[in-house]
Amino acid sequence: MKNIKRVKLKNFKKFTEIQIPLSNKLNILVGENESGKSSVLSAISLVLAGSRGQVEKIGYERLLNHEVVEAFQQSDRRFEDLPVAYVELWFNDFREYEVDGRNNSEGVDAYGLRMEICPNDEFGPTIRQILQGAERNFPFEFYQVRFITFAGHAYSGYKKYVRHIMIDTSRIGNDYAVREYVGDMYDSFAEPLEKIIHQNEYRKLKEGFNLGPLKDLNDRAEKYSFALKSDSKSNIKTDLTLIEDSIGIENKGSGRQCFIKTEFALQRAKGVQQRIDLALIEEPENHLSHVNMKRLIGLIADADDKQLIIATHSNMISSRLDLRNTIYMHSADKNPITLADLPEDTAEFFVKAPYHAILDYVLSKKVILVEGDSEYILMAKFYEMVKARTMEEDHVHVYSVGGTSFKRYLDIAKLLDIRTAVIRDNDKDFQRNCVDLYEDYNIDHVRVFSDPDDVRNTFEKCIYQDNDDFCNLLFAGSRRKLTVQEYMLKNKAEAALKILEQMQDEFVVPQYIREAVEWISA
Amino acid sequence: MDKRLILSVAGSGKTSYIVNYTDEERRFLILTYTTNNVTNLRRKVARKYGCIPNNIEIYSYFSFVYSFCFKPFLLNTVGANGINFKDTAHFQLKGDARYFDRFKRVYSYRLAKLLEVKRVMDAVKARVEKYFDAVLIDEVQDFAGNDFTLLERIAECNVDLILVGDFFQHTYDTSRDGNLNKNLHANLAGYKQRFEAVGVTIDQETLGNSYRCSRTVCTFIRHHLGVAIDTHRQDETRIEYVTDDGAIRYLLGNKGVIKLFYENGKTYPLNSKNWGDSKGEDHHDDVCVVLNKNTDKLYREGRLPELPSRTKNKLYVAMSRARNDLYLVSEAAIKRLITG
Numbered sequence: 001m002k003n004i005k006r007v008k009l010k011n012f013k014k015f016t017e018i019q020i021p022l023s024n025k026l027n028i029l030v031g032e033n034e035s036g037k038s039s040v041l042s043a044i045s046l047v048l049a050g051s052r053g054q055v056e057k058i059g060y061e062r063l064l065n066h067e068v069v070e071a072f073q074q075s076d077r078r079f080e081d082l083p084v085a086y087v088e089l090w091f092n093d094f095r096e097y098e099v100d101g102r103n104n105s106e107g108v109d110a111y112g113l114r115m116e117i118c119p120n121d122e123f124g125p126t127i128r129q130i131l132q133g134a135e136r137n138f139p140f141e142f143y144q145v146r147f148i149t150f151a152g153h154a155y156s157g158y159k160k161y162v163r164h165i166m167i168d169t170s171r172i173g174n175d176y177a178v179r180e181y182v183g184d185m186y187d188s189f190a191e192p193l194e195k196i197i198h199q200n201e202y203r204k205l206k207e208g209f210n211l212g213p214l215k216d217l218n219d220r221a222e223k224y225s226f227a228l229k230s231d232s233k234s235n236i237k238t239d240l241t242l243i244e245d246s247i248g249i250e251n252k253g254s255g256r257q258c259f260i261k262t263e264f265a266l267q268r269a270k271g272v273q274q275r276i277d278l279a280l281i282e283e284p285e286n287h288l289s290h291v292n293m294k295r296l297i298g299l300i301a302d303a304d305d306k307q308l309i310i311a312t313h314s315n316m317i318s319s320r321l322d323l324r325n326t327i328y329m330h331s332a333d334k335n336p337i338t339l340a341d342l343p344e345d346t347a348e349f350f351v352k353a354p355y356h357a358i359l360d361y362v363l364s365k366k367v368i369l370v371e372g373d374s375e376y377i378l379m380a381k382f383y384e385m386v387k388a389r390t391m392e393e394d395h396v397h398v399y400s401v402g403g404t405s406f407k408r409y410l411d412i413a414k415l416l417d418i419r420t421a422v423i424r425d426n427d428k429d430f431q432r433n434c435v436d437l438y439e440d441y442n443i444d445h446v447r448v449f450s451d452p453d454d455v456r457n458t459f460e461k462c463i464y465q466d467n468d469d470f471c472n473l474l475f476a477g478s479r480r481k482l483t484v485q486e487y488m489l490k491n492k493a494e495a496a497l498k499i500l501e502q503m504q505d506e507f508v509v510p511q512y513i514r515e516a517v518e519w520i521s522a
Numbered sequence: 523m524d525k526r527l528i529l530s531v532a533g534s535g536k537t538s539y540i541v542n543y544t545d546e547e548r549r550f551l552i553l554t555y556t557t558n559n560v561t562n563l564r565r566k567v568a569r570k571y572g573c574i575p576n577n578i579e580i581y582s583y584f585s586f587v588y589s590f591c592f593k594p595f596l597l598n599t600v601g602a603n604g605i606n607f608k609d610t611a612h613f614q615l616k617g618d619a620r621y622f623d624r625f626k627r628v629y630s631y632r633l634a635k636l637l638e639v640k641r642v643m644d645a646v647k648a649r650v651e652k653y654f655d656a657v658l659i660d661e662v663q664d665f666a667g668n669d670f671t672l673l674e675r676i677a678e679c680n681v682d683l684i685l686v687g688d689f690f691q692h693t694y695d696t697s698r699d700g701n702l703n704k705n706l707h708a709n710l711a712g713y714k715q716r717f718e719a720v721g722v723t724i725d726q727e728t729l730g731n732s733y734r735c736s737r738t739v740c741t742f743i744r745h746h747l748g749v750a751i752d753t754h755r756q757d758e759t760r761i762e763y764v765t766d767d768g769a770i771r772y773l774l775g776n777k778g779v780i781k782l783f784y785e786n787g788k789t790y791p792l793n794s795k796n797w798g799d800s801k802g803e804d805h806h807d808d809v810c811v812v813l814n815k816n817t818d819k820l821y822r823e824g825r826l827p828e829l830p831s832r833t834k835n836k837l838y839v840a841m842s843r844a845r846n847d848l849y850l851v852s853e854a855a856i857k858r859l860i861t862g
Contacts, residue, residue, distance in 0.1 A: 097653045101594025109645070152593030 002162050002277040003307040004044065004089050007197040008105060011065040011085035012117075013039040023325065023340070024092065025304055028318050029311040031329030031336075037311035040329070041280045041360050043087045044309065045166045048278070050147040050157045055117070064266055069138055075132045079124070081138075084088040085117040091162070099161055101151035112150040112289045115162060120144040163188060164278040165265045170260040178250045181261060183237045188265075188276055202236040255287040262296060266303040278307045285314040297321060315359040319350040328362060328416060337416055346411040353408075357399055361409060366419045368398045369406055374496035375423060375459055376400040381500055382509045385513055386517040394521050398465040406448075410441045422448040422517040428457045449516040460488040460495070462510040474502055524682040527662065527717045529731055531751040532842030533734025533804065536686045540658045541566045543684055548655035552580045555664045555696055561650055563660065573673075574830045579654075583665075583696060587633050587672065593648065602628045611701075634672035643675055650679050651706075659836055661802075662687035666695035670703045670716075677720040685722065686729065689713055690749045692796045693836050702861040707831070732842070734804060739844050748827045749838050760847040763821075770851055770859060773810045780806045780825030782840040783853065784814035784833075790856075797840035809844040810851055811837070818852040 003024040009015040014036050029037040046055055068083040074083060088104055091111040099111045119127055123142045130139045147155050155161070165188045167181075190198070196451060206228040210218075218225035228234075241248040242260065249260055251322065265279045284296055297320045300308065312318060318326055324347045326339040337360075339347075350358055361367060367382075370376055379398045383391045392396065406422045413420040427433045434450040441448075456462050464471050464485045472484050475495070479487040488495040499507075509517075530536045538560075544550045544567065552563055560582045567574055574580070581590065588605055596602075600618075606627040611620050621636045622628055628636060637643050650657065657676060659665075662685040665673050677683055692707050707713060714724050731741060731752045736759040740751045764770055771778055780793050780800070785797040797811070813821055817837065820826050829837065841848060 095652075097590070097594075097649065100649070100652075101597075103594065103598040107599060150594070152597035153589065 002094050006090045008088040011068045014332045026325045027309045028325045029327050035329040047087050047089050048164045055145040061140045082119045088114045099149040103152045104150050116146045162277045166280040168282040258287045269517050281310045319358045323347050325473050346408045349408045364397045366396045368421045370423045372491040377496040419445045421520045425458045426450045430455050449512045451512045466508040479511050525722045526725045527685045527722050530729030533732040534729040550578045550745040551654040551657045554660035555583050589682045591646045605630050622638040631699050634668040647679050656682035658684045663692040669696040674720050746826045763850045779808045779810050781810045783812045800843050801839045806843045807846040810849040811840045812853050814853045
């Protein structure tokens with residue numbers, strides 16, 4: 001199976017220098033908005049397509065890294081220092097001498113393709129003139145793109161070293177996007193020779209129509225004649241659509257369109273002829289309902305005959321497909337982190353666990369993890385009371401893990417350096433439940449907070465005991481037989497909401513929670 | 523390993539032998555010097571398989587050295603803007619200037635040497651072994667200078683190597699570089715030793731007989747040029763030294779008879795070219811070999827073997843084009859008829 005082992009980008013779009021390792025099956029790119037997930041997908045697609053037209057359509061100005069261009073502009077602007085951008089795809093060992101060689105950024109024997117965006121030497125004298133000019137213009141227009149294999153061969157789109165398909169569900173709904181998608185699909189599935197035959201037959205078909213059904217009409221029209229168009233704007237590719245249950249894809253809802261696109265791309269190859277080696281999928285979750293999302297995940301999990309690179313914001317996609325396939329893009333100049341080293345049982349946990357916000361957690365810098373709903377409801381207010389600032393202002397996030405599966409999250413925190421405060425009940429044994437249990441997580445950016453007094457064994461007890469007058473007053477009317485503390489324990493979420501509503505400045509935040517807030521905001 | 527130099531004679535089916543040696547299983551590299559020959563080989567391979575199979579690569583020699591050997595290892599680090607086939611470097615130059623002209627084009631005659639100097643020869647050998655099971659080289663007698671050295675390195679590779687060539691058809695060199703391999707073609711015995719030294723056995727049987735030339739032509743060539751050529755054919759054809767003006771005019775006016783000149787063949791009308799340029803051609807029935815002044819004299823005195831070897835080889839190429847009759851005409855007679 002042909003696949004990409006790693007991608008190297010230099011001075012390309014927002015990346016100054018970055019290297020992304022890929023596994024041969026499934027890769028899930030996650031990251032904040034603007035972290036460059038889409039840029040990585042489009043970079044891979046551009047290199048594989050080998051199309052100068054595609055690159056020039058985007059424009060060199062948008063492809064060259066702005067910082068590098070800016071740094072050049074601030075320098076003495078020498079020709080030899082003009083920035084060069086490249087994207088390299090390093091392949092597995094697929095034994096084709098046309099891609100085997102040392103013409104790569106590391107000068108070592110390897111298989112791969114390289115797209116290079118560099119000044120066109122032919123225009124040397126003109127570029128020099130521009131560089132010496134007073135208006136400090138950057139010569140974007142004098143850049144060129146070169147597609148070259150590691151063996152030093154120039155290549156173009158005609159040679160498909162890796163058959164790939166790119167699916168971008170954000171561009172959907174309009175006729176143009178549908179047509180382009182169907183065209184791409186057709187290009188990926190049809191053999192070059194097959195396509196030529198189709199074109200030829202289609203043209204003959206049109207000619208037949210001109211000479212047949214249109215003949216009578218044209219005999220009457222004398223000087224002029226009607227004919228079906230057969231030019232670049234009306235040919236087999238522009239007239240094709242995809243049919244499902246006798247309805248064309250353009251007439252389906254956007255959710256269904258998205259689903260069809262992905263499903264069609266992922267279907268298993270029937271024989272080597274139509275094998276697709278690599279599918280690049282941008283945000284497959286777009287427009288999908290929960291049910292369809294689950295089906296989509298099933299499709300992706302089954303597509304093990306090709307390499308998949310998926311960019312997503314979906315908690316469900318990233319966790320249900322095994323977090324170990326996650327590649328976290330966290331910075332434009334640092335290599336992304338993979339979760340490949342996550343313990344197997346933790347990865348399994350997130351595959352099976354009920355709905356959770358694991359991807360949100362992955363993308364956070366500072367996190368407070370709590371056990372349940374009542375802590376979650378009150379946490380933001382407590383934070384404000386302690387710090388006199390909001391959690392949003394301090395970029396602190398709070399997640400309820402529902403129970404005590406904190407360790408699963410801490411396994412991720414370990415790999416990703418997420419500053420994580422765990423707030424939990426001591427469950428009547430502080431030493432065992434809150435200290436000894438976490439001895440494997442004794443790292444600077446992880447800390448567990450709980451009340452050290454084994455008698456104060458729940459969140460509600462601590463709240464009540466620190467604010468007994470307030471609580472007695474607040475819940476006086478709500479209960480019948482239960483004590484106030486018993487009532488709060490039986491109706492945790494409601495009690496928390498009521499506290500939140502009525503809370504005054506003199507409310508006492510339990511000490512261990514204060515400590516957690518101070519520590520996380522430090 | 524099958525490593526053989528098959529010494530052939532004109533019209534003995536060299537190209538066919540190479541094509542027949544291939545199969546659809548193993549990976550073959552076929553090299554030849556001229557682009558003409560590449561076309562010819564491609565046609566014959568295509569005729570055998572109905573297409574060019576993916577396991578057979580046909581390269582002209584210099585594009586092989588540049589694209590397959592040089593570029594993969596040195597394009598980024600050393601770089602080059604193509605090959606300069608015309609010029610040579612001044613002998614006093616040092617360093618990279620010995621290998622590149624001012625446009626950074628590699629001098630063709632030193633391209634193979636550059637692989638040695640930049641220390642990638644071992645990598646090149648490994649690459650040949652990695653991608654091919656057998657290397658087949660046509661017209662091997664033309665390898666000279668640094669290219670012969672590269673050939674010796676390829677002979678060390680762990681692949682089958684079939685070299686086919688006619689020592690006496692050595693009419694030009696792939697390249698020359700000073701005194702390097704200068705005496706390679708001085709005599710057949712020494713030539714054979716160079717191959718045996720790198721583990722290549724000599725085979726003079728397989729392609730020792732011509733399918734093209736008749737018994738008469740072969741006997742004539744053996745007798746007059748001293749080239750050992752024999753034939754599979756039994757029939758006799760005509761050989762005639764033509765002096766009659768009418769007959770010469772007839773030959774000159776006959777498009778079906780190729781006229782082969784010592785030099786400037788193209789300036790003569792109707793199907794004329796030079797002796798050496800007819801190498802590799804296999805479609806002439808009757809051939810008219812035009813003898814320049816010196817050759818004409820030596821022929822009439824029976825002293826053709828005294829010709830310089832390069833000239834003698836070209837004359838051998840010219841005479842051995844004939845499938846049927848062979849006519850000899852003196853250039854002086856033709857000039858007289860044309861100008862007169």
